[in-house]
Amino acid sequence: MAVPADLIYTGGWIFTTRSHTPERMAVAVTDGVITAVVPEADTAALTSPHTQVIDLNGGLLVPGFQDAHIHPVSGGVELLQCNLTEATTADEAVAMIAEYAAANPDLEWIQGAGWSMDHFPGGNPTRDLLDAIVPDRPVLLSSRDHHSTWANTKAFQIAGITAATADPADGRIERESDGTPAGALQEGASELFNEVRPQTSDDLAYQGLLAAQAELFSLGVTGWQDALVGTGFGMTDSLVAYERAIEEGTLLAHVVGSQWWERSAGIEQVQQMIERRDDVAARYPAETLDLGTIKMMVDGVAENQTAAMNVPYRDAHGHDTDNSGLSFIDPELLKHYVTTVDAAGFQVHFHALGDRAVRETLDAVEAAHQTNGSNDNRHHLAHLQVVDSADTPRFAQLDAIANIQSLWGCHETQLDELTLPFLPETSEDHHYPFGELHSQGARLAAGSDWPVSSANPIAAIHIAVNRVSPTSTDRPLGPPSQKLDLATSLTAYTAGSAYVNHRDHDTGAIVPGYLANLAVLEPNPFDLDPSEIYTSTVTSTWVRGTQVYARTN
Structure with missing residues (x-):
């Protein structure tokens, strides 16, 4: 009955x-x-x-949608700080900063994020724009993609960053003609403020997590993989916020946390990661929180020319430069690291954006397979802005999952002004090659990288199908073969991400x-x-x- x-x-x-x-x-x-x-x-x-x-x-x-690459705690915190994501011009961003500073006179530092590189010449805002509105307090603002930072003179002074300060190996300080910091910093150079900037408090991180969960529920997202659990990018360790939410009964979504791989450290950090994973597993149900993933950032981003490419970037006149981007982890060390953590039962979540980074990552996964044999760790590569066609079949061959951020697969100002002009003419055909990956048998998962971009799965699915942003009159990005059909894109954002999260046994299907x-x-x-x-x-x-x-x- x-x-x-x-x-x-x-x-x-x-x-x-x-x-x-x-x-x-x-x-x-x-x-x-x-x-x-x-x-x-x-x-x-x-x-x-x-x-x-x-x-x-x-x-x-x-x-329920599952976001396979997201930063919910930092995204929620940014909703509560100086949030510039709605600014459509440089003037609007400056006005919003001025308004926020005026409304928060007791804040020692003005912090926030969300400015867009394409609103500023060369993608780099200057300190004088901030000095004009907040001269007496340090201002530190992450870009929308979180690969650049905008600072005022006061912040540089407090951090002791001057013309004599050398660029770190994994970043760059934009400079005026005499070497003085101009206002923008790229990649690892942003960490030069870490010793002086106020860290996000545990309470603010917790409030940010709750704000993020509410925002994601409104978009139909019921689970996610947090792409940074640790202290990277100046964030407090989000694990504390998750633990509090579980203990107070406020975490309703199911979460996989990617433990942040410190690229300045080495293999010695693996033991601590094992201990954190096992400690969380002993205290909380795996369907609520799991720390069996490690996040490795292999390269940077194309718009500031730190994504690792097989061929050099071009200058404004179309000539090759001597810059082909940054491999944040030496390729041979990457093989060693991935083989080691794979043997320890970890999934690896890679940031791999340029075609050289994708190849180096697949080489590392292949090395792990050769040493450890097949397993069910389900390694995945996120972003995949440029992929060489010689490497697309390797995803299926290596059981490597393509973790796509399809919202980016269209023409927009940052891509058209700061990226494509500095790459070979044929690169657009291989930009965000989701259709090619799918046709070559790659398993697809999907995510947003929020707060880098919108967390709305429907908007991302729209672009996956059309390769054009909603209401835009632009031509589609790349050839028609890079489009996905609606069912495939929906499946990537549900069953595909459930598979990545090792939750395909009870979520991702009706x-x-x-x-x-x-x-x-x-x-x-x-x-x-x-x-x-x-x-x-x-x-x-x-x-x-x-x-x-x-x-x-």
């Missing part, structure tokens, strides 16, 4: 991820677990006076026995013209059958 359900979702379409097309079915949930997926006519036997019936209103029920971590999309994106996918929105989000978000308008 059928057991009455606590919840039944009906009146719409279901994307199970086990099929490439939506189905007109109903879904029953009891005790937070999916118990049946049946034709709508068969729901009577599952219904009691206590069953809550959720009308999908013709929309689409999908597994099938009996899986958790009722679900999102409702209206209208059904499969009913829309591809150019209108972005108009579909999340109307409700559910975690273990409990509604954690409901659209109010």
Whole structure:
């Protein structure tokens, strides 16, 4: 005899991820677990006076999105600090900083993030813009992609950064003609402020985590992989915030944390990472928090010419320079490190953006396989801005997962003004080659890199399908073969990321026995013209059958 359900979702379409097309079915949930997926006519036997019936209103029920590369604690903190992500020009950014400083006169430092490189000449804002509005307090602001920092004169003075300060090996100080710091710092040079800048307090990090969770629930995201658990980029260790949230019962999402690999250290840090992983595993359920991943940052980003490329960047006149980007970890050491942590049972989450970085990373994964044999660690490479076609088949061959940030796969000012002009003419064809990776058998996962860019999965899926941002009149980025179809992109953001997170046994699909971590999309994106996918929105989000978000308008 059928057991009455606590919840039944009906009146719409279901994307199970086990099929490439939506189905007109109903879904029953009891005790937070999916118990049946049946034709709508068969729901009577599952219904009691206590069953809550959720009308999908013709929309689409999908597994909760899972973000495979995100920084929720720093993103949440930035929502609470000087947040420049809404600025559309340099003038707007400066005005927002001035307004924030005026509203917070007691802050010793003005900190925040979100300025966009394409709003400033050469991608580099200057200190005098900040000095004009905040001359008496240090100002330190991360760029939207978090690979550059903007500082005022006071901040440079407090940190002791002068014309005599050498560039670190993994970064660069932008300078005036006499060598004086001009205002922007790239990559590891930003860490020159670490000894003097106020660290994010544990309480602020906790409040940031809660703000991030609420924001992500509103976008249908029910789980994620935190791409930096540790103290990189000047952040406090987010593990403290997660532990508090678990103990206070406020962490409702399921989280995998990537322990930050300090590239200035070496193999000696592995033992501490093992101890942290095992300690968390002993204290918390794996479905709530897991630290079995290590994050290695292999290179930088293309817009400041620190992404590791196979050929040199060009200058403004189209001539080759002597700069082909930075490999943050020596390739031979990378092989040694990856082989060691793979043997210890860790998954490795790589930042690999340039084609040389991708190749060096795949070489390291291959070395680990040759030494350790096959396993289920599920290593994955994030970003993949440029990938040589010779390397795309290697993903499937090595069981390496392509962790795509498809929101970036379109023409936009930062790409068109700061990146493509400085790369070979044919590089656009290999830019964010998600279609090519998919056609070569690579398993796809998806993420946002929020707060670097929007955490909205639907916006990212729209661009994966169209290779054009919503409402833009730009031509698509690259050839049509780089597009993904809607079902493939949706699957990457659900089942694909669940696989990366080792949660494919109970999340990422709508099938009996899986958790009722679900999102409702209206209208059904499969009913829309591809150019209108972005108009579909999340109307409700559910975690273990409990509604954690409901659209109010």
